[in-house]
Amino acid sequence: MPQLILLLIVAAIAWYGYRKFVSEAEKLTRRQQEVRRQKETGTQGTLIKDPATGEYRLKKPE
Structure with a gap:
């Protein structure tokens, strides 16, 4: 049973x-x-338009 739990944890980490x-x-x-x-x-x-001020600004990189 502990091996199954460990396997599930490893699989969840790999999926994430x-x-x-x-x-x-x-x-x-x-x-x-x-x-x-x-x-x-x-x-x-x-x-892009700033909704608060209505001014246009350059889009910042993500």
Whole structure:
């Protein structure tokens, strides 16, 4: 029985690590696509509207 519990704990840690790895890889892919699009169009960033002030500011990197 202790071996089964240990196996389940190891499997849960592996699953969590895999999900974390995939989410980080997706974040990097999105960032690379954004940089590639900016190079293609010659822009220097993306403007977003601040809902509190109504001013436009450059989007901060994630």
